[in-house]
Amino acid sequence: MAAPRHISVSEASRPVLPRHAKLKYDETRKVWVILAPERVLAPDEIAVEVLQFCDGERTVGDVADQLAAKYAAPRDAILTDVIAMLQDLADKGFLTEAREKTS
Amino acid sequence: MSETLSGQNAPPDASDSLAVLEKSRSTAETFGIPLAVLLEITHRCPLQCPYCSNPVELDRSGKELTTDEWKKVLSELAEIGVLQVHFSGGEPTARKDLVELVKHASDVGLYTNLITSAVLLTREKLSELADAGLCHVQISFQGVEEGLADRVAGYKNGHRKKLEAAKWTRELDLPLTVNAVMHRQNLHQLPDIIQMSLDLDADRLEVANVQYYGWALKNRAALMPTVAQLDECTRIVEDARERHKGRLSIDYVVPDYYALRPKKCMGGWGRQFFNISPAGKVLPCHAAESITGLEFESVRSNHSIAWIWQNSEAFNRYRGTGWMKEPCKSCEFREIDFGGCRCQAFALTGDAANTDPACALSPMHETIFKQAEREAEGDTNRFLYRNFAGGTLESENGA
Numbered sequence: 043m044a045a046p047r048h049i050s051v052s053e054a055s056r057p058v059l060p061r062h063a064k065l066k067y068d069e070t071r072k073v074w075v076i077l078a079p080e081r082v083l084a085p086d087e088i089a090v091e092v093l094q095f096c097d098g099e100r101t102v103g104d105v106a107d108q109l110a111a112k113y114a115a116p117r118d119a120i121l122t123d124v125i126a127m128l129q130d131l132a133d134k135g136f137l138t139e140a141r142e143k144t145s
Numbered sequence: 146m147s148e149t150l151s152g153q154n155a156p157p158d159a160s161d162s163l164a165v166l167e168k169s170r171s172t173a174e175t176f177g178i179p180l181a182v183l184l185e186i187t188h189r190c191p192l193q194c195p196y197c198s199n200p201v202e203l204d205r206s207g208k209e210l211t212t213d214e215w216k217k218v219l220s221e222l223a224e225i226g227v228l229q230v231h232f233s234g235g236e237p238t239a240r241k242d243l244v245e246l247v248k249h250a251s252d253v254g255l256y257t258n259l260i261t262s263a264v265l266l267t268r269e270k271l272s273e274l275a276d277a278g279l280c281h282v283q284i285s286f287q288g289v290e291e292g293l294a295d296r297v298a299g300y301k302n303g304h305r306k307k308l309e310a311a312k313w314t315r316e317l318d319l320p321l322t323v324n325a326v327m328h329r330q331n332l333h334q335l336p337d338i339i340q341m342s343l344d345l346d347a348d349r350l351e352v353a354n355v356q357y358y359g360w361a362l363k364n365r366a367a368l369m370p371t372v373a374q375l376d377e378c379t380r381i382v383e384d385a386r387e388r389h390k391g392r393l394s395i396d397y398v399v400p401d402y403y404a405l406r407p408k409k410c411m412g413g414w415g416r417q418f419f420n421i422s423p424a425g426k427v428l429p430c431h432a433a434e435s436i437t438g439l440e441f442e443s444v445r446s447n448h449s450i451a452w453i454w455q456n457s458e459a460f461n462r463y464r465g466t467g468w469m470k471e472p473c474k475s476c477e478f479r480e481i482d483f484g485g486c487r488c489q490a491f492a493l494t495g496d497a498a499n500t501d502p503a504c505a506l507s508p509m510h511e512t513i514f515k516q517a518e519r520e521a522e523g524d525t526n527r528f529l530y531r532n533f534a535g536g537t538l539e540s541e542n543g544a
Contacts, residue, residue, distance in 0.1 A: 048391060062280050062320045064256060070178070070226030077228055077256040079281035079320050079349065082180050133391045135320070135348050 049139050051128045056140045058098035063136040065093050078136050098140030181229040183420035190236035192262050193299030193530035196361035200434045203533050204423040212242040216249045218444050223253040225451045233260040244273045251278025263310035264303045275317045282314045283322040289337040299530045311345045322349040328368035339385045354400040358432050358488050366525040369517050401503035402517045407485025414463040427453045432488040436497045463487050472506045
């Protein structure tokens, strides 16, 4: 079964990169990249930090909590930014959600 | 194949957290190693498409790099900073060691795309490739129904097999790109090809109008669309892009005969692309061997791939703007399009350093445009099929 696509990102989502989108540190060019079908995306620092939290376990809300604590910044503003960034990635087809555990 | 992936050494665009990594003008002269490399691992292919992008003189299987040689190439590519490889051909699945090569590419950290006709795939083979780490599958389609599609490919039951393989691709949770090469004889099927891509649950569709060199140049009279057909094609693509936004992304390539400005072919010679031929030649473009008088270095030589990219005569011959003659030399667009396509300039004018006749500023532009227009209105529909024997003309009744 194919993983869900075209997801709508919310605070409760548990996003994860699908197997065809790989976050990688490019040693040659010293930048983080997302490798996708016939494309290479260049996420900025914050996007990289968010994506490293996106393991299919944490919710978007959890990620906002972590970042709010780390940067001592208002959680609401962070949550809005994180959702916008992840939705953009989802719209490009490079983000999915962990499936519900059945066990 | 797609030219959207390009460039290197570009700082991420600060205004967009997910900027596509592309080379900025300021770093263009550094010629960093390309992000992606096209590996034409064989020229063998069961299909005989009359517009095949392989050279007219195909590499025979005896000349192909061995499994160990390809593995060494893959390791070297990863080491020098290449991030993605496209396994292409010919038909890459015609090589028995494809799974082993994909596995090795994954092991050394490369992102792997398979560019295939899909007619030799089985579900089991595709599953093995997925397990070996394959990241993406691109399947070519010649039309939307088997009558025309199988005739263009010169291969019975090919279309049916492609549909099946596309289904398996999605069942195995691999992303799918539909590649549709368009020309006069199938452009009327474009709306249905878009629908077929949606039905197959593809992520991407490449609507690639034929580019006229090599085999396609030999078949130009049978393939060249009319201006009206092309305008309609553009309208359909634009409409579909809007309607299927977020669901299906569509790459679109127009035939440059009907353009006023030439295409920035390969992103400029030796700037952001190279491919490796079945026999191991490192080429600035998959058609580059059609330019006589250029010597191409091989991965079998004593030179590293990075050395060949930076220093070989063939890569430096048409790099930048120093080689240009008028009207390119003093043209304000010379660093925008780099004078168009060198292979096309050679094929149509006899000198690769001439302005690509696709450019309205070329003295040959008008002649070629008129000729293409006449051919498009003509009724020559018979194909010269691609094969190792130099081509076989389609029979009168189409078979």
